[in-house]
Amino acid sequence: MITVEHLAKAVGEDKNPVLQDIGFQLEPGEFVAILGGSGSGKTTVLRCLALREKWDRGNFRVDGTDIMANAFTGKRKIRREWAYLEQNAELNPNRTALKNVLIGQSAQTPLWRMVTGMVRSDDYMGAMDELDALGLLDKAKMKTSQLSGGERQRVAIARALTHGAKVILADEPVTGLDPKSAESVLETLRKLCKETGLTVVTVLPIELAERFATRLWVLEDGRIKHDIKGRRLTFQERANL
Template sequence: MLKIENLSKVYPPSETALQQIDIEIEKGEFVGVVGSSGSGKSTLLKCLAMQQTWTSGTYRMGDHNITAQGWSGKRKVRRECAYLEQTPVLNVHRKALKNVLIGRTQQTPLWRMVTGMVRNDDYMGAMDTLERLGLLEKAHMLTSELSGGERQRVAIARALVHGAQVLLVDEPVLGLDPKSAETVMNTLRELALKEQVTVIAVLHQVELAEKYATRVIGLANGRIEADVKGRRLLQTEKQRLSI
């Protein structure tokens, strides 16, 4: 589904963040990206979301050469890939359901952003998604009243309702208590395994990647130093990653 060839990212004047990254990611994979601080994890995620410009490289999504399509390629990525930050960007003055329905600016018709009106089919679809993520009883609560883990799942529900096929998630459980973290990680794993949503998650705790991801990619100094099917990393692999 996603094919990245020779991705490099250099920040001016000469800070190299990523070097010659080659990855193929299939539909329905849950990829955990690990590495020490400054290894390039978050930069990689932002490049995949087209939140950062590429210094060089080729990006393919299915049959589409994104880098060759210019603006339309970026639009396709931003339509089909949802980039979820460490702290979900939600309107805390709206209810969880409204946050899911209104969605992100580039995915939502202007009239809906202005009026807040939704069709009945959209309403039912959002409620179904919230139910799948264990949030049905929270649908009519203000987002400010939800826990950190519940907000993260609201952000995931919003992405799914608005058509995301790929979730690019940066530290989804940072600052959460163990129970909430487990719920979020199980949610991501089930979306990948049962619904064939592709999940790429940057994870600070390598143990979470080993336990939940179907594939673990390790970065060090902007390069891929490990790429294995979901399992515990060997001590030698951890040493190469400095984790």
């Protein structure tokens, strides 16, 4: 269970409000798509949830842990159990796709593995399975610097899944993918939500959000104007998107 109450965030010297009184509850297995016009706060919501941005105000609880009141343990929980995927995937360009998946992020990976690069055979097979599921098996031994932007994004998703992320926060994860690949990635994520309890919160184009998300948030003026079950939006709900 994830609970957010009264999340607010302002930016700049003028303290321009980007988020105002954001609140929601999330259950395991939900696939949430965030929609909204330019400047509505879509990316800022994700960055605040990932603790990449400091909150100006708000309450944040995850599985009973008050994240704000328990600064060290709360942040450690988020960094170990959640994955934040930016539009430009954070990968080591000098490592292969497979190595990037196996080594993972510093908060998720034992120090000895980061230093030596050594992995267990079970981990190796798990990483290869995730790359295969995302259509990247033939790219496993290529350096990520040689991959397209869409392929690097899929490597980042495979890394999150391999390291057992319970929550994935993804900012436009299918940007740069051809339609078939984009649908494949979203089908995989939706299946994992249903079968494993993975929770996904992501920014998506409206046509994909309507097809794949189980829940839609429509942001306007820094607030969640509509919080509805995944479906085709009405004309009124689409206004200002």
